[in-house]
Amino acid sequence: MTAAIVATGISRTYDLDGVSVPALRGVSLTIEPGDYLAIVGTSGSGKSTLMHLLGGLDRPTGGTLLIGGRDVAGLTPGEMAKLRNETIGFVFQSFHLLARTTARDNVALPLVYRGIGRRERRARATEMLDRVGLSHRVDHRPNQMSGGEQQRVAIARALVTDPSVLLADEPTGNLDSATGQSVLALLESLNAEGVAVVLVTHDREVAARAHRQIVMKDGVIVPDPSSAAVAQ
Amino acid sequence: MRVAEAWRVALDALRANRLRSVLTMLGVVIGVAAVVALVGIGTGTKGQIEQQVEGLGSNLLLVVPGRLEAGSAPAASTMTIDDVEAVARVVGDRDRVAATIASGETLRAGSRSAFASMQGVLENTPTVFVRKLDRGSYLTRTDVTTGRRVAVLGAGTATALFGDRDPIGRQITIGGVRFRVIGTFERLGQSLGVDRDSEVHVPVTAAQRLLGTDRIDGLAIRAPDRERINQLSTAVVDTLTERHPDSDFSAVTQEQILGVLGDILGVLTGVLAAIAGISLLVGGVGVSNIMLVSVRERTKEIGLRKAVGARPRDIGVQFLLEAVLLTTIGGVLGMALGVTAALLVDALSPVPAAITWWSLALAFGVSAIVGIIFGVVPAQRAGRLDPVVALRTE
Numbered sequence: 001m002t003a004a005i006v007a008t009g010i011s012r013t014y015d016l017d018g019v020s021v022p023a024l025r026g027v028s029l030t031i032e033p034g035d036y037l038a039i040v041g042t043s044g045s046g047k048s049t050l051m052h053l054l055g056g057l058d059r060p061t062g063g064t065l066l067i068g069g070r071d072v073a074g075l076t077p078g079e080m081a082k083l084r085n086e087t088i089g090f091v092f093q094s095f096h097l098l099a100r101t102t103a104r105d106n107v108a109l110p111l112v113y114r115g116i117g118r119r120e121r122r123a124r125a126t127e128m129l130d131r132v133g134l135s136h137r138v139d140h141r142p143n144q145m146s147g148g149e150q151q152r153v154a155i156a157r158a159l160v161t162d163p164s165v166l167l168a169d170e171p172t173g174n175l176d177s178a179t180g181q182s183v184l185a186l187l188e189s190l191n192a193e194g195v196a197v198v199l200v201t202h203d204r205e206v207a208a209r210a211h212r213q214i215v216m217k218d219g220v221i222v223p224d225p226s227s228a229a230v231a232q
Numbered sequence: 233m234r235v236a237e238a239w240r241v242a243l244d245a246l247r248a249n250r251l252r253s254v255l256t257m258l259g260v261v262i263g264v265a266a267v268v269a270l271v272g273i274g275t276g277t278k279g280q281i282e283q284q285v286e287g288l289g290s291n292l293l294l295v296v297p298g299r300l301e302a303g304s305a306p307a308a309s310t311m312t313i314d315d316v317e318a319v320a321r322v323v324g325d326r327d328r329v330a331a332t333i334a335s336g337e338t339l340r341a342g343s344r345s346a347f348a349s350m351q352g353v354l355e356n357t358p359t360v361f362v363r364k365l366d367r368g369s370y371l372t373r374t375d376v377t378t379g380r381r382v383a384v385l386g387a388g389t390a391t392a393l394f395g396d397r398d399p400i401g402r403q404i405t406i407g408g409v410r411f412r413v414i415g416t417f418e419r420l421g422q423s424l425g426v427d428r429d430s431e432v433h434v435p436v437t438a439a440q441r442l443l444g445t446d447r448i449d450g451l452a453i454r455a456p457d458r459e460r461i462n463q464l465s466t467a468v469v470d471t472l473t474e475r476h477p478d479s480d481f482s483a484v485t486q487e488q489i490l491g492v493l494g495d496i497l498g499v500l501t502g503v504l505a506a507i508a509g510i511s512l513l514v515g516g517v518g519v520s521n522i523m524l525v526s527v528r529e530r531t532k533e534i535g536l537r538k539a540v541g542a543r544p545r546d547i548g549v550q551f552l553l554e555a556v557l558l559t560t561i562g563g564v565l566g567m568a569l570g571v572t573a574a575l576l577v578d579a580l581s582p583v584p585a586a587i588t589w590w591s592l593a594l595a596f597g598v599s600a601i602v603g604i605i606f607g608v609v610p611a612q613r614a615g616r617l618d619p620v621v622a623l624r625t626e
């Protein structure tokens with residue numbers, strides 16, 4: 001099988017009022033199908049920037065990035081959107097659910113942009129909610145659910161399009177540790193079913209559960225985790 | 233599917249901010265209502281005037297002293313009864329040439345009095361201008377030649393002087409001179425708020441004696457056929473000019489009067505509609521403004537939608553639909569309000585109003601276009617938002 005995402009020496013420099021801020025300086029990384037990768041690093045080290053690039057939400061200013069075998073450099077914003085819809089699922093620290101919208105319709109949202117009919121959308125969304133253990137919260141709105149439930153809805157939404165990679169940027173950051181553990185367990189069970197999971201976390205214990213770990217510092221990957229720990 | 237979702241989301245967004253949506257719509261509502269009502273009143277007034285001018289009968293030629301040109305002062309008449317005879321010879325039929333001298337006079341009958349337009353006329357007036365009698369009879373040839381003091385009252389004047397009593401055979405005074413009522417006209421109604429029934433017809437000779445003059449104000453000719461009307465017009469003006477070398481005369485046809493009135497009303501309606509259109513424009517700016525606020529408020533939502541696969545176009549269409557929905561709902565409400573206003577004006581005031589389908593279709597079309605024009609910038613802005621920046625917005 002081909003790699004889901006291949007990043008080769010990618011960099012991302014922000015332009016802040018004429019001053020260029022290098023957030024990422026040459027990162028090479030390959031995500032294989034079924035991978036379970038944890039990204040750790042200090043605040044501001046470029047983890048979120050990297051996640052946005054890996055998920056096709058943003059484009060590198062240098063290097064090459066292949067998502068699902070396609071070089072993002074040549075894609076229009078519309079094509080990027082299609083690529084995200086088909087290959088990537090995002091889970092954010094702050095859930096990002098639509099308010100005033102039921103769990104089921106939140107989960108069904110990505111299918112809207114895939115052009116799938118309402119009936120099938122609802123059926124698949126209900127199925128996904130069942131899979132994350134929320135079949136009793138189908139018609140609840142975000143403000144009627146706990147944080148852990150909301151994050152499960154977000155995970156169901158990320159999965160509904162059957163993506164090959166799930167990108168989760170601090171998915172447990174807004175949850176208490178017990179709830180966080182159950183969300184992690186859910187992600188791991190999905191990984192066991194074959195979805196590649198990339199997880200950003202500040203928690204070393206959480207990171208240790210992944211199959212692979214990378215440590216970021218000042219926009220680059222620190223070669224060896226133990227040496228990074230020494231550097232800190 | 234995507235469009236259906238866009239509709240649903242747009243409707244939902246409007247519903248979520250109900251008060252704001254209504255207030256934003258208000259500008260469009262007022263603009264569209266004003267356009268519909270004003271165009272309705274303009275159309276109605278134009279229709280009424282056309283009807284009245286046409287009611288004078290067809291192939292009518294009016295001859296007045298002076299030049300009918302913009303800026304020229306109305307000229308004093310030099311025409312006399314003899315000119316009527318000369319013109320009648322040109323036309324070839326005495327019954328087709330009517331003459332008038334008019335003056336505002338106070339009429340009295342017993343203790344009652346009324347102000348009316350006194351028209352000194354020939355006996356042929358009811359055939360030249362189509363006028364129907366309600367009671368009694370009209371002036372006769374003999375009445376005119378002998379200057380008999382008899383009068384035919386307009387319906388309004390008859391009511392003002394005699395109430396429900398039959399005025400035929402009774403005495404009145406016009407400008408202090410005694411006349412006997414021999415007939416009354418059928419009611420005509422109002423025109424542009426002017427009562428057309430406040431008049432009294434008397435023999436032109438009697439009127440001239442009353443006013444101490446031998447002049448007449450103007451002539452009216454009913455041409456035998458439409459083809460000859462222009463030729464006749466020239467011949468009549470030539471004859472009159474020959475008889476009065478120092479004076480100018482003008483002849484106008486019904487079509488010319490209609491044309492001029494139509495132009496004036498058209499310009500008036502246009503100006504009113506343009507003013508109303510400006511308020512529609514202001515409404516559109518309000519929509520634009522609120523849409524920009526809406527985009528800003530929902531930046532995070534836009535980012536999320538993009539993250540899960542919405543293309544710039546999907547987001548753009550969603551916001552454009554929201555703007556168009558705002559203005560078209562406003563447009564429909566405005567049409568209802570405008571039609572109601574026009575009908576109320578029509579019913580409660582002498583100003584007539586006519587609602588035309590094209591003005592409604594136009595109002596709806598314009599409100600949709602206003603939505604597109606003023607929605608496109610916010611929609612583009614939403615569509616082009618960088619998803620990362622949008623998601624990071626607080």
Ligand SMILES: Nc1ncnc2c1ncn2[C@@H]1O[C@H](COP(=O)(O)OP(=O)(O)OP(=O)(O)O)[C@@H](O)[C@H]1O
Nearest residue numbers: 014015016021023042043044045046047048049050
């Ligand atoms: N839009 C931007 N414009 C300018 N600089 C930016 C922008 N976004 C991020 N940065 C900078 O890029 C660097 C990396 O940011 P990033 O969000 O990737 O860090 P992070 O590792 O995710 O941090 P945290 O653990 O706090 O989430 C930071 O120095 C940040 O200030």
Ligand SMILES: [Mg+2]
Nearest residue numbers: 047048049169
């Ligand atoms: Mg981050």
